[in-house]
Amino acid sequence: MSWYVMFTQTGFEDEICTFINKIANYVFSGIDYNLLIPKRKIFERHQGVTYEVTRKMFPGYILVETDNILDFYYKIKGLPRIFNILKNYDYFHEVRYDDIYQILCLVDKNGLIEVSEGLMIDDEIQVISGPLYGWEGIIKKIDKRKGRAKVLFRVSDNEHLVDLGINVLQKYD
Numbered sequence: 001m002s003w004y005v006m007f008t009q010t011g012f013e014d015e016i017c018t019f020i021n022k023i024a025n026y027v028f029s030g031i032d033y034n035l036l037i038p039k040r041k042i043f044e045r046h047q048g049v050t051y052e053v054t055r056k057m058f059p060g061y062i063l064v065e066t067d068n069i070l071d072f073y074y075k076i077k078g079l080p081r082i083f084n085i086l087k088n089y090d091y092f093h094e095v096r097y098d099d100i101y102q103i104l105c106l107v108d109k110n111g112l113i114e115v116s117e118g119l120m121i122d123d124e125i126q127v128i129s130g131p132l133y134g135w136e137g138i139i140k141k142i143d144k145r146k147g148r149a150k151v152l153f154r155v156s157d158n159e160h161l162v163d164l165g166i167n168v169l170q171k172y173d
Contacts, residue, residue, distance in 0.1 A: 001032065001065045003095040009081040010060040013037045016081055017062060027075050033066040038103050040113040042165040043147035050147070054112065057153075057162055063100070099155045102138070106131040106164075115165035120144070125168070132164065144168045 008016050017035045020028070038057040043050050066072045069085065069092045076082050086093045106113045108131075116130025125142050127133045132149065140161065141150040149166040152159060 001034070001067050002069070003097070003100045004064045004066070004069055004092055005086040005095060006062040006064050006076070007083045007086060008060055008062055009083070012081045013056060013060070013062055016079070019079070020076065028072070031066065031068050031071050031075065033064060033072055036063040036065070036103075036107070036111050038063070038107055038111055038113065040162070040164050041115050042163055043115075045146070052115065052165070057103075057113070058160075063095070063103075069094075095155060099153075102135075102153060106135070113164055115147075115167055116149070117167045117169055118142075118149075120168055125149070125166075127166075128169075130166075132166065142166065142168065 014037065017037060020035060039054050040057055041052055041054055044053050045051075064072065064085070073085050073092065088094075108114065113131050116127050116132035118125045118127040118132070120126075120142070125136060125139055127136055127139075132139065132151070135151075138151050138153075139149045140152050142148075143150075147165060147167055148163040150161050151164050153162055154160075
């Protein structure tokens with residue numbers, strides 16, 4: 001199965017997935033598919049208080065895995081709040097597995113990237129637990145005060161810096 005990107009109305013990604021899965025037995029018979037909305041837990045500060053919140057990695061986009069993108073497209077074409085499946089010239093743009101692999105390794109079964117924990121050692125981060133464990137090479141910057149790691153994702157020759165939650169436990173020099 002191959003991965004594609006569905007462009008939707010921002011803020012309605014979860015409702016669209018729920019609706020598609022609800023009508024799947026009637027409309028999508030014979031079409032195997034999986035939908036993924038990658039989400040991340042990050043820290044946000046409001047009025048001096050830090051909260052852990054869940055945000056979408058790519059607002060307005062749903063990742064679709066299917067063998068039959070053409071039939072899938074014609075089935076969703078008239079559904080509300082779905083704009084299109086991203087295309088490359090005249091045909092649907094297939095996301096390379098190398099690009100999607102990084103996301104698939106970081107998300108859990110619900111599509112959520114949890115907060116990682118790390119140690120700062122001589123201005124370098126060493127992740128000791130969480131989804132970023134073993135992926136230190138994709139971390140471009142750490143903001144200890146905000147509890148965020150800027151992580152580089154490459155999707156279809158485009159680079160995206162995405163903030164992921166990280167809890168820096170201690171600083172060693």
